[in-house]
Amino acid sequence: MKTIASITLPAAVQRPQYDRTKLRSRIVHFGFGAFHRAHQALLTNRVLNARGGDWGICEISLFSGDALMTQLRAQDHLYTVLEKGADGNQPIIVGAVSECLNAKLDSLAAIIEKFCEPQVAIVSLTITEKGYCIDPASGKLDLHQPRIEHDLQYPDEPHSAPGILVEALYRRRLRGLGPFTVLSCDNIPDNGHVVKNAVLGMAQARSPELAQWIAEHVSFPATMVDRIVPAATEESLAEISAILGVEDPCAIGCEPFIQWVIEDNFVAGRPEWEAAGAQLVQDVRPWEQMKLRMLNGTHSFLAYLGYLAGFAHINECMQDSAFRSAARRLMLEEQAPTLQISGVDLTAYADSLIARFANPALQHRTWQIAMDGSQKLPQRMLDGIRVHLQREHHWPLLALGVAGWMRYVSGVDDAGKAIDVRDPLVDKIRAIVDTSSEAERVTALLTLQEIFGTDLPQNPVFVDAITDAWRNIAAHGAHGAVKFLLNT
Ligand code: NAD
Numbered sequence: 001m002k003t004i005a006s007i008t009l010p011a012a013v014q015r016p017q018y019d020r021t022k023l024r025s026r027i028v029h030f031g032f033g034a035f036h037r038a039h040q041a042l043l044t045n046r047v048l049n050a051r052g053g054d055w056g057i058c059e060i061s062l063f064s065g066d067a068l069m070t071q072l073r074a075q076d077h078l079y080t081v082l083e084k085g086a087d088g089n090q091p092i093i094v095g096a097v098s099e100c101l102n103a104k105l106d107s108l109a110a111i112i113e114k115f116c117e118p119q120v121a122i123v124s125l126t127i128t129e130k131g132y133c134i135d136p137a138s139g140k141l142d143l144h145q146p147r148i149e150h151d152l153q154y155p156d157e158p159h160s161a162p163g164i165l166v167e168a169l170y171r172r173r174l175r176g177l178g179p180f181t182v183l184s185c186d187n188i189p190d191n192g193h194v195v196k197n198a199v200l201g202m203a204q205a206r207s208p209e210l211a212q213w214i215a216e217h218v219s220f221p222a223t224m225v226d227r228i229v230p231a232a233t234e235e236s237l238a239e240i241s242a243i244l245g246v247e248d249p250c251a252i253g254c255e256p257f258i259q260w261v262i263e264d265n266f267v268a269g270r271p272e273w274e275a276a277g278a279q280l281v282q283d284v285r286p287w288e289q290m291k292l293r294m295l296n297g298t299h300s301f302l303a304y305l306g307y308l309a310g311f312a313h314i315n316e317c318m319q320d321s322a323f324r325s326a327a328r329r330l331m332l333e334e335q336a337p338t339l340q341i342s343g344v345d346l347t348a349y350a351d352s353l354i355a356r357f358a359n360p361a362l363q364h365r366t367w368q369i370a371m372d373g374s375q376k377l378p379q380r381m382l383d384g385i386r387v388h389l390q391r392e393h394h395w396p397l398l399a400l401g402v403a404g405w406m407r408y409v410s411g412v413d414d415a416g417k418a419i420d421v422r423d424p425l426v427d428k429i430r431a432i433v434d435t436s437s438e439a440e441r442v443t444a445l446l447t448l449q450e451i452f453g454t455d456l457p458q459n460p461v462f463v464d465a466i467t468d469a470w471r472n473i474a475a476h477g478a479h480g481a482v483k484f485l486l487n488t
Pocket of ligand 1: 030031032033034035036061062063064065126127128129130131132160161185186187188225226227228229230231
């Protein structure tokens, strides 16, 4: 079988510039998904290109990915990233992966032992929010999740990510080996804290002494990750094979922009990621807040209002002059003033976001971004609104965004078509929608404390602003409401 490892690739394809035989699995990564391939692994590949070294990655997939990993092995652990810009594409062969293990192809015992090898310095994760098994209400490990219950009963045969991490650390301590750094790269607010809570919660339930050792020796740096990496599709894979001249089922396409801000707190060393453009900082929180409010907050605004107005993709919203100026105004006039970051040119950042959103090569669906709004609204819009309320400033575009979410979850777009609303709170939301009239809808949805807390529904300025925005959309449609607001 021909693979990217066995054929001569076209000259435009960037190939690893370093000696791959030197790689050792010093990073073990959980979750060989789309994002990791185009982000952390790609940046590690860049460091190896720039500096050489032995920082290889062992990829671990627990629940799926056996076909992907069989293929990865067949192509010498090489795969392709296609960076797709408005001005052209750049194919890159990533060589940073040294090996891979999968629960179906290999044994669970082999996976756990991999974490216990002495050279392992970092365990990184992109396992999505649910992989951490955290109870959203308490922010602590959910001891009642079936996988966690299983791991507490059979600690040496764990099935969950927290269970595997704790068992590996337990064995390392027993064998007199040093700890590793646990590096979450999931897009979750305060991800370092989240993974720390998961690991310490599991360790504490096993043995307070083990928990204390972990708390003293293991670090959990927070990260802010940014790059748009849509899931691979038949079309995106076909596009990449046409460029390579051979199929690569492990390939992934993404935008050219990439950002990684990392808290510089590693207990056993790290690659020189700054040589690849990563920012190593003391405190990631201001960066995370900037991204959540300016990028993600505006994405959500465009997703709800854009979807209602009939736009299937974000780049189509950006071709519309009203949506485009509303997005830029939202970023600079309503989100930027609420941030705590200093030393960043926020106008340049906003302009780079507008250019990224407009990239026609990335077909990012408004429906996809609109999903799970109950989990996203607080950090993307409501926290910033609280700042404006305190300062008695106006925030009309944020109000339109929140009202846009309310109309979106009400289930019908501006053309009268039903919306497939996906959200962990969908049953609760549907019950509210079904039992409230249009006139009551805003106050009815504001009873969702998980989203709005208890402060916002009791604040008349907040309730009035959302009600006005709701009426604006009801009267003019989402597109008309955006235009109306820009002209007032
Ligand atoms: P993906 O579906 O391609 O990959 C998810 C990976 O997580 C898979 O390897 C899967 O096996 C693993 N996984 C799922 N549930 C798990 C569990 N319970 N325990 C262990 N592993 C589990 O998704 P993706 O696009 O790679 O996204 C992964 C993470 O990266 C998400 O948290 C996302 O927020 C973040 N992220 C993605 C993007 C993007 O544009 N794709 C951008 C920024 C951040």
